[in-house]
Amino acid sequence: MEHSARHTMIFTALLCVVFSVLVSSVAVGLKDRQDENVRLDRIKNVLGVAGLKSTDEDLSAEEMLARFESGLEARVVDLATGEYVEGVDALSFDQRKAAKDSETSEAVPANAAKVRRVPHQVVIYLIKAGDETSGVVIPIEGYGLWSTLYGYLALETDGRTVKGITYYSHGETPGLGGEVDNDRWKALWPGRLAFDDKGKPALRVKKGQAGPAETDPYQVDGLSGATITSRGVSNMLAFWLGRDGFATYIQKFKQQQGGQG
Numbered sequence: 001m002e003h004s005a006r007h008t009m010i011f012t013a014l015l016c017v018v019f020s021v022l023v024s025s026v027a028v029g030l031k032d033r034q035d036e037n038v039r040l041d042r043i044k045n046v047l048g049v050a051g052l053k054s055t056d057e058d059l060s061a062e063e064m065l066a067r068f069e070s071g072l073e074a075r076v077v078d079l080a081t082g083e084y085v086e087g088v089d090a091l092s093f094d095q096r097k098a099a100k101d102s103e104t105s106e107a108v109p110a111n112a113a114k115v116r117r118v119p120h121q122v123v124i125y126l127i128k129a130g131d132e133t134s135g136v137v138i139p140i141e142g143y144g145l146w147s148t149l150y151g152y153l154a155l156e157t158d159g160r161t162v163k164g165i166t167y168y169s170h171g172e173t174p175g176l177g178g179e180v181d182n183d184r185w186k187a188l189w190p191g192r193l194a195f196d197d198k199g200k201p202a203l204r205v206k207k208g209q210a211g212p213a214e215t216d217p218y219q220v221d222g223l224s225g226a227t228i229t230s231r232g233v234s235n236m237l238a239f240w241l242g243r244d245g246f247a248t249y250i251q252k253f254k255q256q257q258g259g260q261g
Contacts, residue, residue, distance in 0.1 A: 042168055043068050049154045049164040050127045050137050055183045072137075073126040079118060082248035090123050095139065096150075108244045112235035113142030118244060127154070127163075135163050136253055138246050142236025144229040147171030149180065149236070155194060159254030162192045162203070177229030185223065193217040194241055199251075201241035204234035 043064050047053035052071045059067070074090035077083070098104040098119035105117040127135040137154045151167035165186055172178045179185055191213030196202040202218040207227060210219035222230040239245050 040064060045166045045168040046072060046125050046137055046152060049152045049166040050125065050135065051154070051163055052127070071128055073128055075124055075126060076121050077124050077249050079120060079122050079246070079249070082246075082250075082252040085121055088121065093121070093123050095119050095121075095123055111239050111244070113232070113239040114148075115142060115236075115239055115244075122246075124246075124249070125152075133157060133257060136250075138240065138250075140236050140240045142232055142239060144170065144172050144180075144232035145177050145226070146173065149229075149232065151180075153194075153237070153240070155250070157254070157257040159250045159257070160193055160195050162189050162194055165189045172226070172229050175225075177223060177226040177232075179223045179226065180229065180233065185221065188220050191217070192220060194237070201238050201247075203237050203241070205230040 040061055044053065044059075047064060047067060048055065050072060052067055053059065053064075076085040076088040076090045076093055078085050098121065099117050102117075104121070105119045107117050108115060122139060124139075125137040126133050127137065135154055135156050136159075137152050139150070140153050141148055141150045143149075147170050149167050149170040149172065151165065151169075153165050154163035155161065156163055167180045170178070170180065172180065188210075192203055194201065194203045196218065204219060205222050206219040207222045207230070209221050210216045241247060241250070
């Protein structure tokens, strides 16, 4: 019995080792594909928020990449100075990784968006119409009810008027806070104003229904049954449009484009 038990334990241990090696091999083999899928999903979201892809279009990977290359220009920006950084590959730059490294990021004061650190460098996307720039896409993030939401906000060349908003990663409740993915809600954003007449961040999600952009430019309908997630969206907009976020860059972008207001 003792001899049999020993053999059973050895056999079980060997099986565990073999299966561990197999699982590890599969994970390593799939990592490149998973990373590529994540990259393509972000490209799809940037195209959408920039107005370069409609919600009902089903583009292949090749078509998305071609449209991205022709309609967008990724640039790395120094968040503190608002200046473009040369010599850094924007397409491979990992902003979220940089934000976790104390050498490539810095702590920020306590804020309602619960952003604790910001990277020294960030990636933005210039929206191109031929040789002209027709807008800019900036990354935004902040805490909702259950998770950190990661997304993009697109602005016109005046650095103030919203072209669109989208989220590509979050863990909010489906049907409630998860409605940040709802195309009908995202369709309410274009034409709203990110800053008031004095240049201060003013855009927010209200509790209840907002008016049209023409008469109620600083507010967007709240998400039904998701007050905390709605507040989280407002908080992250206030942060990333503020001085610890993209305020310096947006001001310089607006000046470069001749934008007023």
